[in-house]
Amino acid sequence: MSILGTRVLRTEDPRFLTTGGVYTEDVVDDRLAGACHVFFVRSPLAHARINGIDVSATLSAPGVIAAYSGADLADLPAIPPMMSGLINAEMTRRLLAIDKVRYVGEPVAVVVTEHPYQGEDAIELVAIDYDPMPPVLGFELPADAPLLFEAAGTNVAGELGNESSLQPDLFDGCEVVVSRTIVNQRVAPAPMETRAAAAAWSTDGRLTAWIPNQGAQGTRAELAELLGLDQSQVRVITPDVGGAFGAKFGADPEHAVVAWVARRLGRPARWTETRYENLISMTHGRGQQHTITIGGSRDGDVRAYRLQIIQDAGSYPRIGAILPYLTIMMTTGPYDIPRAEAIAKSVVTTTTPVGAYRGAGRPEATAAIERAMDLFAAEIGVDPAQVRRKNLLPAFAQPHRTAFGALYDTGDYVAGLDKALEAAGYAQLRKEQADRRASRDVRQLGIGLSSYVEITGMGDGPESPPTENASVEVHPDGTATILTGTSPHGQGHATAWAMLASDELGIPVEKITLKWGDTDLIPEGGGTGGSRSLQQGGAAVQQASRELLEVARERAAASLEANQADLVFDRTRSAFAVAGDPEASVPLSDLAAAERLVVRTVFSAPGATFPFGTHVAVVEVDTETGKPTLLRMITVDDAGVVLNPLLAEGQRHGGIAQGAAQAFVEEVVYDADGNPLTASFADYPFLSATEVPSFELAEMQTPTTYNPLGVKGIGEAGTIGATPAVQNAVIDAVAHLGVRHIDMPATSRRVWQALREAAALSGSEDT
Amino acid sequence: MTRIELTVNGEQRSAEVEPRLLLVHYLRETCGLRAANVGCDTTSCGACTVLLNDVSVKSCTVLAVQAAGMSVTTAEGLAPDGELHPVAAAFRQNHGLQCGFCTPGMVMAAVSLLAENPHPTEEEVREGLEGNFCRCTGYHNIVASVLDAADVLDPGGTRAAGVSA
Numbered sequence: 001m002s003i004l005g006t007r008v009l010r011t012e013d014p015r016f017l018t019t020g021g022v023y024t025e026d027v028v029d030d031r032l033a034g035a036c037h038v039f040f041v042r043s044p045l046a047h048a049r050i051n052g053i054d055v056s057a058t059l060s061a062p063g064v065i066a067a068y069s070g071a072d073l074a075d076l077p078a079i080p081p082m083m084s085g086l087i088n089a090e091m092t093r094r095l096l097a098i099d100k101v102r103y104v105g106e107p108v109a110v111v112v113t114e115h116p117y118q119g120e121d122a123i124e125l126v127a128i129d130y131d132p133m134p135p136v137l138g139f140e141l142p143a144d145a146p147l148l149f150e151a152a153g154t155n156v157a158g159e160l161g162n163e164s165s166l167q168p169d170l171f172d173g174c175e176v177v178v179s180r181t182i183v184n185q186r187v188a189p190a191p192m193e194t195r196a197a198a199a200a201w202s203t204d205g206r207l208t209a210w211i212p213n214q215g216a217q218g219t220r221a222e223l224a225e226l227l228g229l230d231q232s233q234v235r236v237i238t239p240d241v242g243g244a245f246g247a248k249f250g251a252d253p254e255h256a257v258v259a260w261v262a263r264r265l266g267r268p269a270r271w272t273e274t275r276y277e278n279l280i281s282m283t284h285g286r287g288q289q290h291t292i293t294i295g296g297s298r299d300g301d302v303r304a305y306r307l308q309i310i311q312d313a314g315s316y317p318r319i320g321a322i323l324p325y326l327t328i329m330m331t332t333g334p335y336d337i338p339r340a341e342a343i344a345k346s347v348v349t350t351t352t353p354v355g356a357y358r359g360a361g362r363p364e365a366t367a368a369i370e371r372a373m374d375l376f377a378a379e380i381g382v383d384p385a386q387v388r389r390k391n392l393l394p395a396f397a398q399p400h401r402t403a404f405g406a407l408y409d410t411g412d413y414v415a416g417l418d419k420a421l422e423a424a425g426y427a428q429l430r431k432e433q434a435d436r437r438a439s440r441d442v443r444q445l446g447i448g449l450s451s452y453v454e455i456t457g458m459g460d461g462p463e464s465p466p467t468e469n470a471s472v473e474v475h476p477d478g479t480a481t482i483l484t485g486t487s488p489h490g491q492g493h494a495t496a497w498a499m500l501a502s503d504e505l506g507i508p509v510e511k512i513t514l515k516w517g518d519t520d521l522i523p524e525g526g527g528t529g530g531s532r533s534l535q536q537g538g539a540a541v542q543q544a545s546r547e548l549l550e551v552a553r554e555r556a557a558a559s560l561e562a563n564q565a566d567l568v569f570d571r572t573r574s575a576f577a578v579a580g581d582p583e584a585s586v587p588l589s590d591l592a593a594a595e596r597l598v599v600r601t602v603f604s605a606p607g608a609t610f611p612f613g614t615h616v617a618v619v620e621v622d623t624e625t626g627k628p629t630l631l632r633m634i635t636v637d638d639a640g641v642v643l644n645p646l647l648a649e650g651q652r653h654g655g656i657a658q659g660a661a662q663a664f665v666e667e668v669v670y671d672a673d674g675n676p677l678t679a680s681f682a683d684y685p686f687l688s689a690t691e692v693p694s695f696e697l698a699e700m701q702t703p704t705t706y707n708p709l710g711v712k713g714i715g716e717a718g719t720i721g722a723t724p725a726v727q728n729a730v731i732d733a734v735a736h737l738g739v740r741h742i743d744m745p746a747t748s749r750r751v752w753q754a755l756r757e758a759a760a761l762s763g764s765e766d767t
Numbered sequence: 768m769t770r771i772e773l774t775v776n777g778e779q780r781s782a783e784v785e786p787r788l789l790l791v792h793y794l795r796e797t798c799g800l801r802a803a804n805v806g807c808d809t810t811s812c813g814a815c816t817v818l819l820n821d822v823s824v825k826s827c828t829v830l831a832v833q834a835a836g837m838s839v840t841t842a843e844g845l846a847p848d849g850e851l852h853p854v855a856a857a858f859r860q861n862h863g864l865q866c867g868f869c870t871p872g873m874v875m876a877a878v879s880l881l882a883e884n885p886h887p888t889e890e891e892v893r894e895g896l897e898g899n900f901c902r903c904t905g906y907h908n909i910v911a912s913v914l915d916a917a918d919v920l921d922p923g924g925t926r927a928a929g930v931s932a
Contacts, residue, residue: 009859016867017855017874018846020802026795117787192806192814192868192902242804242868243902275807490866490903646862650908654865657905681811681900689893689906718905 003503007646011510012494021240024196024212025272031200031208035268036065038258039119041109041126042281043101046137046350046674047146048130050099050108058111058125063118066265067126069109070098073260077228079253081157081317086325090152091348093316095226095253095260101130102148102315103351104676105280107254112261112269135350135674139183139289139310148315148348157317160324161343163308170304170339174295177304178375183743184364186287186312186668187661188684189357191489193242194278195252199259200268207234207259212241214249215487215527216517226256238517241489245658246356247283248489249319249529254281279679284668285357287312287320288327288364294372300382302391305337307368309344313354320354321346326361326455329406333369334413334453334612336393340403350674356529358658359454359716363723366452370724371741374449374731378740384728385426388417388451388614406455408610409704409712416636416700417451420614423698424634429618437736446619446628446733450725453612456531456639456713457605465607468526470540471600472501472548476593478574479511482544483600485525486537487516491715492647493533497541499644500709504545505588506571531611531713534643539707540603548599552576552591559586559594609704609712611639615656615721617663619729623737626752628664628730630692637717638700641710648714649697655718656695661687662719663726664746685745738762771835775800776844784831790824791815793831794841802842802871806900813899816872816879817841823879825898842871845878854878854916863912865903873899877913886917886924 015021055067078092097108109126113119136145141155148155171177198210207229213219213236220236227234241248254271262269273281289310296302309328313321324344331342373391377384393400395412402408426447433445459466471483482497498512515521526532549569556576557564562584567576570585577585591597618632633656642648665685669677678684703710723744730746731739738758742750768783775798782797794800794817803826806814810828817826818840826839845852851859854877864870873896880887880895887895892913893906901909917924 010862012867013859013864014851016864016870017842017851017858018802018849019843020804020871021867022801023804023868025804026801116792117785190902192812192866192900193804194806241866243866245902272805275809275812492865650862650865650904653905653907654903655905657907658902680809681807682809686811686900686902688898688900689896689910692906694889694907694910695905 003499004643008495008499008509008644010492010495011498012492023193023242024198024210024239027198027210027239032198032268032270035198035270036112036114036265037116037119038261038269038271039111039113039123040107040254040277041111041123042277043097043104043106043108045101045130045132046104046135047133048101049133050097050101051129051131053109054127055109057127058122061122061125063114064122065112065114067109067111070094070096074098079226081321082319083322087158087317087321088152088154091149091157091317095257104674105277105352107257110257110261112265137349137351137670137674139312139347141347148350155348157313157321157346157348159345160328165343166306167341170306170341171293171295174303175298176376176379177293177295178379179291179293180375180741181289181291182371182741184286184288184290184367185744186284186354187357187666188279188668189245189247189282189285190279190684190686191243191245191247194273194275195254195282196272197255197258198268198270199262201263205233208237209234209255209259210237210239211251211255212248213238213487214244214489214529215525216519217485217523217525218249218527219251220519222251223256223259226251226253227259236519238487244489245358246285246360246529249356249527275681276679279684280352280676283318283320283355284314284352285354286364287354290368292368292372294376296376298380300380300387300390302335302337302376304339305332305369305372307331307342309342311344311346312349312351313346314351315348316353317346317348318353319356323361327365329404330362330365330455331404332402333366334393334451335369335391337391351670358655358719362454362716363720366450366720367724370450370728374728375740378735384449385421388449389414392417392451407607408453409706410702411453411610411612412702413451413453413612416612416638417614419698419700420616420634420636423696424616426616442624443620443622444733446621446729446731448617448619448725448727448729448732449614450721450728451614452721453610454717454720455608455610457535458530458608465604466532466536467602467604468536468540469524469600469602470537470544471598472541472544473598474505474548474588474592476589478507478589479513480505480507482512482514482541483522484514484516484537484541485522486533487528489528491528491533491651496534496538496644496647500538500541501545504542504549506574531715535609535707535711535713536603536605538643538711539709540601542708543603544599544601547601548597551599552588552597555591556586559591560584605706607706609640609706611637611712611714611717613637613717613721615725617725617729619726619733621730621733621751623734623755625748626755627748628746628751630660630726632693632696633660633722634696634698635721636698636700637714637721638702639714639717640704640712641701643709643711651714652697652718653695655716656722657687657692659719659722660692660726663723663744664730665691667745769832771832773834773836774838776840786830786832788831789827790829790831790834791826794826800841800843804868804872806868813876814869814872816875816899818875818879821882823876842874853919854881857916857919858912861908861912861915863904863908869899869901873901873909877916880913881917881920885921889914
């Protein structure tokens with residue numbers, strides 16, 4: 001019986017549960033012996049000119065080895081914005097700011113010390129003379145806003161379409177049109193492990209860098225570029241990674257500075273950021289304003305939809321600046337809407353740069369259309385489940401091309417909705433809600449829905465086939481080693497990839513070792529992100545295992561003096577045997593003893609896959625205090641075939657919680673001067689165990705044909721579905737009191753305010 | 768510098784430490800016990816949780832000198848022979864960990880919680896772990912792990928009546 005589809009416990013767990021993982025800060029290595037410690041001096045101002053930097057007082061502080069500012073690194077190239085074809089190429093940055101700072105937290109100088117505590121003291125002694133400038137904040141920047149980049153001549157980083165490209169007659173013929181401007185707020189990825197680096201140079205001028213990341217190969221490429229090196233001069237090693245969520249892709253300026261310091265001093269260097277630094281200087285996520293307009297018939301037929309996006313890219317355009325590209329691709333989600341259009345603009349502001357965060361562009365699209373569906377349903381007075389069912393694309397077996405260029409591989413969205421409603425007991429929930437409304441219960445019940453489809457495992461573009469490599473080797477002692485270009489940071493690749501190889505090779509899971517994240521060992525790879533690992537990296541492992549068996553079959557035939565066609569592979573013994581003569585057999589391990597038995601392969605998928613599902617959130621709102629409580633989360637997340645339910649459920653749980661966290665708890669806040677007000681875990685309302693319930697997962701598996709495993713991505717689905725479901729539920733709880741919308745996070749204060757405003761509008765005191 | 772004597776995972780230790788040295792840094796740098804992690808600067812996240820005289824503390828908020836004369840247990844100390852402690856085993860069985868960074872602290876907090884309340888309800892587990900953050904699991908399987916561990920540690924016991932787990 002196949003091991004695939006079973007709840008295999010994680011092979012990686014015992015060491016995490018005893019000695020703990022070996023994260024970058026934990027790495028003990030001869031090459032790092034005697035390492036110095038790097039500390040960053042960061043801008044305390046959102047926007048300012050730098051008149052001068054004086055490190056002299058620092059240099060005489062205890063333990064200080066050196067201090068550097070941007071001028072010392074001026075020979076390194078300016079860093080172009082990511083995707084410079086789409087983004088204004090003048091929006092460049094330096095590893096350490098030179099003339100100007102553009103956000104609170106921007107690195108301006110570094111101090112290097114013998115011991116970490118000395119560095120914390122010494123950075124206080126760096127004197128920097130700033131000339132403050134007005135901050136630039138928000139989505140709709142005034143025309144006279146100061147420019148972050150004078151050379152760019154604009155604060156617009158890039159545009160996808162513009163207002164003049166909108167169709168004036170899009171909503172013609174619609175009986176009902178609803179429009180609203182809403183905010184998908186900025187949040188902090190906040191992995192439990194902050195950023196870190198360790199760097200050592202060998203005598204031949206080659207850099208070895210230990211960096212927590214989501215793909216060593218991409219990190220090597222970026223690190224080499226930041227340092228003006230050839231990639232062959234850089235080796236990146238990925239230790240255990242304590243969570244990433246999109247924010248640990250590639251290399252950041254700080255990583256390059258640590259490497260630069262190590263070269264300059266001729267001594268290894270280390271850095272681990274504090275949580276304060278992490279919250280103001282690791283990229284943030286989301287940060288979009290949406291103007292949504294939806295139109296249709298009074299009986300619930302949606303005929304037209306428009307999405308206008310403004311992306312707050314933060315100060316230096318990174319991946320966040322082009323996230324609207326993905327948002328636009330998923331504009332209409334799972335719905336069949338005859339006329340739809342979307343435009344986007346990315347602006348730079350004097351805030352922390354925005355990057356990828358769990359879902360990266362797609363949760364924003366889902367949040368927009370799911371809010372629009374509820375606004376439309378409320379306007380026409382039809383149950384939101386009915387409106388969704390009426391407008392979902394019917395089940396399709398052949399790929400479906402949307403007006404925005406996405407090619408949905410397989411899907412049955414109505415079945416997903418119905419399954420979720422059934423699991424939730426939807427009719428009963430509506431009845432309970434009606435009872436509470438009728439009795440004017442202080443605690444009102446809200447039921448929120450979100451039907452979604454998302455894109456996973458995308459290649460470089462919609463038409464670029466995504467690929468991933470793997471190699472599998474069987475050893476003479478009967479064990480096996482897998483090399484993968486993907487990069488785990490909690491997902492359980494070591495177990496899942498071993499299951500795939502075990503299923504083919506008949507070698508027990510516990511005898512299979514997975515290696516990743518060393519660019520000398522594995523020079524190519526796409527890393528882990530965009531929910532791509534299993535469908536491409538896993539498929540590559542299966543393919544490599546099968547190819548290895550073909551190589552082994554040839555050798556076994558020679559060894560057994562039999563025809564290849566007469567050989568059968570006996571998985572129970574991990575051996576080839578002659579059909580009808582099980583005594584005439586040779587195990588893979590013997591073949592490996594005679595000659596190295598290893599295959600490397602590249603799996604290429606025809607395209608991205610599109611998981612889908614429906615989430616139902618049940619929320620109770622105290623109408624006197626506004627406090628929302630999440631009572632239940634019921635989800636259908638169809639990501640095709642499930643390899644290991646234990647791992648897939650874990651991905652869903654974590655995603656659901658992060659979605660719920662954005663919906664009613666978390667937000668990065670700046671004051672009017674651009675000071676971050678959420679720069680510690682005492683201020684950033686990181687979701688705790690008390691704020692969520694246990695989750696109710698319903699199963700549905702619609703295979704894809706894009707890989708032999710039939711799997712799609714599951715890493716981000718939970719977040720994509722849960723965010724609007726919880727937000728819609730909070731609003732639904734107070735909808736009968738006249739509330740149509742509450743921006744995320746729907747905190748007690750915001751709900752209370754919305755209730756007050758609704759009461760004022762209706763002229764009633766009785767809410 | 769101040770000389771301290773304390774017990775770490777059953778072993779007597781003596782060290783000269785800076786008065787400001789945090790216990791977590793003493794454990795990680797001086798003792799080489801790196802299971803406890805530092806996840807924040809504000810005593811919020813609990814990744815550094817260890818037992819001090821069998822009660823969970825956040826070791827980023829205890830000075831090493833405060834631990835003088837006391838007994839410290841870290842995640843490493845739960846498994847002296849490499850065998851998983853029942854609570855740790857329950858975390859594995861229930862997939863109560865993903866990236867692992869919060870895990871040593873979470874397990875220590877759970878050990879302390881179960882010592883105090885051998886049969887907590889789900890709500891009591893959630894309240895008890897409120898000071899330990901996890902970004903990966905959504906807490907679902909962590910809560911399941913702790914409830915499961917309670918049953919394993921004391922199979923005969925019962926939870927408080929009237930509240931389902």
